Amino acid sequence: MRLVFAGTPEVALPALDALIASGKHEVVAVVTRPDAPAGRGRRLVASPVAERAEEAGIEVLKPARPRDPEFLARLTAIAPDCCPVVAYGALLPKPALEIPAHGWVNLHFSLLPAWRGAAPVQHSLLAGDEMTGASTFQIEEGLDSGPVFGMVTEQVRATDTSGDLLTRLAFAGAGLLEATMDGIENGTLRPVPQPDEGISLAPKITVEDAEVDWTAPALRVDRLVRACTPAPGAWTTFRGERLKVVSARPVADRTDLEPGLLAATKKAVYVGTGSHAVELTWVRPQGKKPMLAADWARGVRIADDERLGA
Secondary structure: OEEEEEEOOHHHHHHHHHHHHHOOOEEEEEEOOOOEEEOOOOEEEOOHHHHHHHHOOOEEEOOOOOOOHHHHHHHHHHOOOEEEEEOOOOOOOHHHHOOOOOOEEEEEOOOOOOOEOOOHHHHHHHHOOOEEEEEEEEOOOOOOOOOEEEEEEEEOOOOOOHHHHHHHHHHHHHHHHHHHHHHHHHOOOOOEOOOOOOOOEOOOOOOHHHEOOOOOOHHHHHHHHHHOOOOOOOEEEEOOEEEEEEEEEEEOOOOOOOOOEEEEOOOOEEEOOOOOEEEEEEEEEOOOOOEEHHHHHHHHOOOOOOEOOO
């Protein structure tokens, strides 16, 4: 099939690479978000998908909005058979959905209908799911509600961050998306409507959502830190300034600290929660690079009664 691939961030690259290398289909163009400012100089930088496509000599389309007439005209002229999508980052209007003969097929990082929305991996970790996965489905005008072509499952590990889990799902999902394209092309695969039961939503996790509540149980704190790593980054405050919690781990045998109360030794930093303590392992003070929590504690000289958070 002639494919137009839609995607933007690095997590979309394994799927794009797999489709380019498959030899069964031709990726004739990619659709990605416009160049965005990045770095201290805030200069415009192309998306990872745009860079990879340019390296491969593939046409790159960067519409400000997918409903722009110029974009729709160019997509019509390309005449793709199917448009696979991975983390494109913009809603597709009906006129765009109607152009490819086999529609747009999204690789979504959850077992649908669970965790429909922008942040399925983060919400899966927040909820404490033991199993997750990836799904390919036919895009329609609803939010991740289209019929499903296929799924792969992935076990959630106790120490997974959203970055860890998303990386594994990106590679497993790449194979699923390639197999879905094959099944659509040879007519052996038909999408199945999603069940009405088991629907859950996964809206974007904001910076405000990522603030650590030290009155919550240690299990909840642990899930929040892992779900928000690497982005947007779990955080708290210390002496009125923001402190990012890069990594932490529950310590079940330490129950002597009140919520938010700090205790530091030469090699470890503990914080009380609503249940037992957690040990801070890496932190990032405001305006500085990540550092070992023990090194941070030595630098700030924590007093006996000091706390994190409000």
